[in-house]
Amino acid sequence: MAIGVSLMLNIKLPANFNSPYKAKDIQDFWRRWHITLSKFLRDYIYIPLGGNRVSSYRNSFNLFSVFLIGGLWHGASWMFVLWGALHGVAMVIHRIWKDMGFKMNSLLAWFITFNFINITWVFFRAKHWDDALKVLGGMSSFGSFSFSLFNNDIYWQLIVMLILVVTLKNSMQKLEGFKLNTLHLVFSISILLIALSVQNSVSEFLYFNF
Helix, strand or coil, rough: CHHHHHHHHHCCCCCCCCHHHCCCHHHHHHHCCCCCHHHHHHHHHCCCCCCCCCHHHHHHHHHHHHHHHHHHHHCCCCHHHHHHHHHHHHHHHHHHHHHCCCCCCCHHHHHHHHHHHHHHHHHHCCHHHHHHHHHHHHCCHHHHHCCHEEEHHHHHHHHHHHHHHHHHHCCCHHCCCCCCCCHHHHHHHHHHHHHHHHHCCCCCCHHHCC
């Protein structure tokens, strides 16, 4: 939306997300997620610290430091610090794994990355440690699992959405071969009118909190 509105004003903004949940490792995720922040941390923190032109131990320290600072960038909260630390540890493990020449099945690599990202989001969104533990406890409580979930429309909607997200092209990829015509214009206006007619609440932008 921001990119589209900017183009209406003849301002070209860089792409900031590129299907991050398709990532097959944590490094790939940060190449796809919040790209402008990743580049800022790389250019102004990681590279000045020595980047990967140092010993493996120093490189591990650099990676961890970058993500710890990235966590603090989001706000002065221990939850953000922990979130950044978890990503820093993951990046160090990934770098060691990569340097040792290990490889993993693509589907398994995606599954592990996807779950790690979603687990760490719990700490990002939680206000307190106890809140995070409660959510994680609910996420891992297989004892309360009920097959009645399969009769829930929301459950199937989430499954369908997940499949679409990881299999279809994103908006940037579709834009590469896009050619504007009357059909596209009519369709876009129709979708806009439908969206405006069903809107019944306004959600505050996340980063207004920081």
